[in-house]
Amino acid sequence: MTSPSRLLVDSPRPGRGGDVGWHTVHTDSTSLSRPAAAWSTGAPVPASGAWREGDPVGDRQFADLGPLDLEAGGHLPAVRVAYETWGTLSPSRDNAVLVLHALTGDSHLAGPAAPGHATAGWWDTLVGPGRPIDTDRWFVVAPNVLGGCQGTTGPASTAPDGRPWGGRFPYVSVRDQVRTELALTDALGIPSWALVIGASMGGMRVLEWGVMAPDRVRRIAPIATTAQSTGDQIAWAHTQLEAIRGDAAWRGGDYYDVGDGQGPHVGLGVARQIAHTTYRSAIELDERFGQLAQGGEEPLGGGGRYAVQSYLDHHAGKLARRFDANSYLALTEAICSHDVGRGRGGVDAALSRVTAEALVVAVDTDRLYLPAQSERMAAALPGAAGHHMIRSDFGHDGFLIEHDQVGSLVSGFLG
Numbered sequence: 001m002t003s004p005s006r007l008l009v010d011s012p013r014p015g016r017g018g019d020v021g022w023h024t025v026h027t028d029s030t031s032l033s034r035p036a037a038a039w040s041t042g043a044p045v046p047a048s049g050a051w052r053e054g055d056p057v058g059d060r061q062f063a064d065l066g067p068l069d070l071e072a073g074g075h076l077p078a079v080r081v082a083y084e085t086w087g088t089l090s091p092s093r094d095n096a097v098l099v100l101h102a103l104t105g106d107s108h109l110a111g112p113a114a115p116g117h118a119t120a121g122w123w124d125t126l127v128g129p130g131r132p133i134d135t136d137r138w139f140v141v142a143p144n145v146l147g148g149c150q151g152t153t154g155p156a157s158t159a160p161d162g163r164p165w166g167g168r169f170p171y172v173s174v175r176d177q178v179r180t181e182l183a184l185t186d187a188l189g190i191p192s193w194a195l196v197i198g199a200s201m202g203g204m205r206v207l208e209w210g211v212m213a214p215d216r217v218r219r220i221a222p223i224a225t226t227a228q229s230t231g232d233q234i235a236w237a238h239t240q241l242e243a244i245r246g247d248a249a250w251r252g253g254d255y256y257d258v259g260d261g262q263g264p265h266v267g268l269g270v271a272r273q274i275a276h277t278t279y280r281s282a283i284e285l286d287e288r289f290g291q292l293a294q295g296g297e298e299p300l301g302g303g304g305r306y307a308v309q310s311y312l313d314h315h316a317g318k319l320a321r322r323f324d325a326n327s328y329l330a331l332t333e334a335i336c337s338h339d340v341g342r343g344r345g346g347v348d349a350a351l352s353r354v355t356a357e358a359l360v361v362a363v364d365t366d367r368l369y370l371p372a373q374s375e376r377m378a379a380a381l382p383g384a385a386g387h388h389m390i391r392s393d394f395g396h397d398g399f400l401i402e403h404d405q406v407g408s409l410v411s412g413f414l415g
Contacts, residue, residue: 045317047255047263049118050149050156050324051082058116059084060107060151065183068146074170077160081184082151083107083143086127087135089190096190097133098181098217099123099142100198100205103275103331104323106150109142118322125403132407133197133414141188145205146180147172147330155326156256165326167253172330174201174338178208185216192216195414196356199223199399200369201331204338207377210354211340220383221359221413223406224366224390224399226373227347227380228339233368236278237332240271244325253326268325269316276315281365281395351380358384359413361406363398364391 051060060082068076084107089096099109101122110121110128127133127140144152147169155169185193196209196217203225210220226233244250247267255263277285289308297304305313341347358381362374371389378387390405392398399406 044259044261045263045265045320046260047258047265048149048156048324048326049320049322050154050327051116051151052156053158056116058108058114059111060116061085062151063184063187065180065187068176068180068183070170070176071173072171074172076153076170079146079153079180079183080151080157081143081146081153081180083141083184084109084111085139085141086110087137087139089139089188093190094192094194095137095139096188096193097138097140098185098193098196098209099127099133099140100181100196100202101142101145102198102200102202103335104272104319104328105202106148107142107144107152108150109140122400126407126410132411133195134411138194138414141184141190143181143184145201145331146177147327147334149324149327152180154324155253155330156324164254164256166256167326169253169326169330172334174204174208174334175212177334178205178212181205181209182213182216192218195219195221197221197223197359197410198225199361200225200396201335203369204335207340207351207354210356210358210381211344211350214353214355217356219357219359219413220354221361221410222374222377223361224363224369224374224396226338226369227351227377228341229336230373234336236274236368237336240274241329241332243267243270243274244329247325250325253329255325264325265320268323268328269313269320271325271328272316272319273312276312278368279396281367281393283365283393284395287393347376348380351377352382354381354383356383357413359409360384360387361399361409362387362389363394363396363402364389365393365398366396368396 063081065079068079105122108117108121110124113120129136144150147154149156155165159165196206198206203222206220206222207227209217244267247264250264285308292307293299294305294307294310299306340350344350360374360378362371374387378384388409390398390402392402394401
């Protein structure tokens with residue numbers, strides 16, 4: 001049986017700056033519908049936005065780290081990590097800073113968009129000459145996370161049989177990701193990091209670094225994150241996972257050989273819309289959009305969109321073009337299982353083992369990783385002098401937007 005559904009499609013309307021439109025088609029009502037055309041720019045959406053062998057390398061470097069046995073019982077016979085660096089490692093090798101990205105970030109921490117890099121550096125205002133993490137002083141390393149899609153081993157990578165891992169990619173945890181980063185640290189010949197810093201999912205890895213390898217890190221800065229994923233956070237993640245798996249074009253994770261426009265970009269886009277709502281604040285969305293209609297459209301009666309719907313459509317389309325649905329699944333599952341206290345006597349006991357100095361930062365309007373979770377972290381970390389609050393109307397994404405506040409805290413912490 002078919003029924004009409006409103007779907008994200010490539011029907012940008014005049015004066016929208018290429019925002020994604022909606023289109024009504026008849027589809028199988030038992031699964032997420034397929035678009036009648038592609039999103040956003042007129043060109044079909046690739047089946048995957050993953051970096052693949054043969055694509056422009058850009059500023060990436062690669063380290064082959066050998067096999068990895070995984071926490072949940074799986075095994076990767078070979079792991080490659082893509083990473084980027086800025087600055088110069090000192091002769092004493094004591095000036096290295098490790099920066100860990102969030103869910104849909106990558107190793108392109110700083111620098112312009114260019115061949116091989118779909119977007120400009122995601123923390124470009126924080127890293128560089130004369131910036132809070134001054135690359136005239138510090139040697140900065142940013143790896144793409146294990147399970148990611150921008151050059152590090154993940155679902156889009158080639159498995160031993162010559163095909164992409166796809167749906168066969170094993171379950172990876174935050175601890176597996178940090179063990180991979182420890183192996184990269186060894187490969188780079190860095191005895192210990194002067195600072196390990198990251199926000200959101202990156203902040204989870206920062207905390208694991210402090211617990212797993214206290215002798216390899218002197219300072220940690222977990223920002224807008226948590227020491228243990230909560231039921232509320234897992235619930236939000238579940239809806240995103242189901243959006244992708246419910247897309248018939250996901251094909252159980254084996255979609256890399258399909259044509260443009262035939263991949264699971266509808267499911268990935270819906271997942272992004274759900275996530276993006278948690279990344280911003282109610283204050284911002286109401287004051288910025290309220291109940292305004294998208295220009296030239298009439299929502300009354302269901303024929304058009306509200307401005308906030310157009311905004312979410314736009315972000316869905318952007319992510320679908322630069323990310324991979326399977327990586328989104330793998331990394332989101334790792335986030336759900338994140339718990340520094342697992343097998344260590346609980347969160348407080350685990351954090352009490354951390355010997356590094358700690359800068360704990362929250363965003364006051366964050367409705368994904370609540371400030372109270374940062375307070376708990378700061379209270380349990382021996383090297384934390386309280387927690388610090390970023391004032392922002394932008395919610396969780398304040399760690400990306402409030403450059404001056406974040407930069408001031410980080411530069412002060414580095415001294």
